[in-house]
Amino acid sequence: MVNDEDIVGARRAVPLMTSTTEPDKSIPLRLRLRVPAEAVVIFSPLLQAGFFVTARTGCSVKTLLCSQFGIDEEYVTRRITTMFLDSRPVDKMESTLVRDGATLALSCAMPGLVGATLRRGGFYAAFREGISCREESGEIRAGIGSVRIKLFNLLMGELGPLFLGRGITVGASALAELLQKSDEKFRSSCYDVTADAAPTNMALLQEGAPFLHRENVRLTVLFDPPNELPEDDL
């Protein structure tokens, strides 16, 4: 699990690594690579299990998605019809506030009665009235923090490149497992691969050596054609 310190750590200057010095475990490995656009599916396990992003917290869900992440408002309204904040279905994204450390899960419209029940502001919202996200009565401080984002179903392909291009923080072991299981076709399609700003290659990553002494990885994936969102400037 990544905490706020990890996120802060991700923004520190990366120390020089030598063969005699082990890196600070709490400082995420900075991994960047470039892949063809269709390779986004490889990252699905990370996207649905959840990743951490740095954000200005204390704002509404809608502000976070539209103003900070740059997702089109029309898309958010029409496409992201199901969302959960800390496991609670969100009905009013304009007034529901996101606190530091929150988990925000995003999904398209779901099938089934329960899919309809969980839909944002849906006709069957009463069915889950007891777990619905309430507007916060206490004060939520504005500031820089971390938010865990989960992307489900069609949103993985549609929003995944945007977040991956912006940079996400994930557990080192999860990423190592993903790369270990990846096939040759994917690995050979990766290029411009760097770890902590030094060139590396997929064979080394697959073996897992760069992840050995790190808890987290700050992963940035650039796609061809390019991602639409700029890299995280926070």
Added chain:
Amino acid sequence: MDKIARIDMGGVGGPTVTVTEVGEYAGLGGRAMTSIIVATEVHPLAHPLGAENKLVISPGMLSGTAGAMTGRLSVGCKSPLTGTIKESNAGGQAAQVLARLGYAAVILEGKPTTDDLYKLYINKDGIKLTVDNSLRLLDNYPAVAKLRGEYGDKVAYMTIGSAGERKLLSASIACTDPELRPTRHCGRGGVGAVMGAKGIKAIIMDDAGMKMRPPKEPERYRDANRKFVEGLRKHPVTGEGLPAYGTNILTNILNEAGGYPTKNFRTGVYAGGSKLSGEAQAELEIKRGGSATHGCHRGCVIQCSGIYNDANGNYVTKQPEYETVWSHGGHCGIDDLDTVATLDYMDDNIGVDTIEMGVTIGVAMDAGVIEFGDKEGAIRLVNEVGLGTPLGRILGSGAAITGKVFGVERVPVVKDQALPAYDPRPIQGIGVTYATTTQGADHTAGYAIATNILKVGGDVDPLKTEGQVELSRNLQIATAAIDSTGMCLFIAFAIMDQPETFQALLDMLGSFYGITMTGDDVVALGKKVLSAERDFNKRAGFTAAHDRLPRFFYNEPVAPHNQVFQITDEELDTVFNW
């Protein structure tokens, strides 16, 4: 569909076949047909496996036409699992073929006087009943393979596996899909045991020489069907989500909501959920040369099913549904899709309901028969069912009996039928349906999310708690009606959001029968069906006390929301007030 065939297995001198005009049951189809025949003709106190019970098989009102999504087949009887009236429906090819042959219903009745096993062959020339003891104890896949050698590939098959022959209470009836795999099951309520009790192993339907059922107003029907298909294709659920990921798209969502019953309803979040998700499943299916998009019958435009292959690219089973992935997966603490797929195949082959079987294994795990998460153990237990061992017969008789035999307190059943994959504590409204439906715990009994369009019972404020009972009532009414049309319930998503698609459905029904159909007519049909079912259950001895969830749902808060079921008994008792 102007005739009814009655197969009396207890006829003097052997089974007899009688074909009559549809008569008093004219205009009915699907669940309306099965439930009204059972309610009218079956003694409510009949033993479900005895001579007095009847197994009614009926295509939907629009089955056998050129209309999209019209391939659901209803099977009804008094359930040996629940003791209530039962309607269980499935996709596959059977409904379309039976409807084109002109049968509004085929009714199996009486009790055979010998232990011979029969197969029923239906074609344009009539019905032939033949003894075939070579099929004895063959499971569904080998049984269909053997029958294909005799009847070929241009027919539809309905079969029971060894579970049906052994009259196990979770036994299903398999219907073949377009590739003639026995993958689509009338699963719930033990209908396969009733077919087994009638001594019928297989029904072969051959519509060679028959044409699609013609509508009374062909042009209007064609136009309505076109608009209906357009509506399904443009809707994000029926046009994108279901075709891409199937029903298992729900795993991540239910898990995120804390409504994913885990390890026999002990908690609402499963740590291994993402490994079981529809997203992971679809990726694996495509990677292995299977498919994440496949229709269970011809004429399906949603294509929510798929083909699941093993690591070598060999067929294992059809794409397991969300409820199956849950029952054999998270409910049992198993986070491995290959294990779930193997169990899905075994269920289909032996011929048992995947929900009932998975929930039962979880109850057995709770009893300590095997540990939660024991993949090999779960396969071994289902194999016992297929072998018909004493343990297998207990497990094959469902969660309620297994819980009693092993002394388990936490047994998730209503009217002895296992709860599906949605915890009623965080999502209380579905608990209302589980508790009160005429069928025993069944999510599909209140599934037709079109009540806003239908205006069943007037407008309900969905954001008020007290709306839950009204919403459940209205859902059950709408579902009973759609179950009668032969339409797949998944059409409801497009109907809910797109009034023009609902109008297209009404126009399909109206133009086919040459009438004007309104939303009120749909509501009246749903109420008629539910009233008949409730009346049957009342005469069978069911009271308000049976319309309750198990006590642990009221006493054990479930994480992460730590809620218990809070709908009062008094509120539950008002569900059928109309």
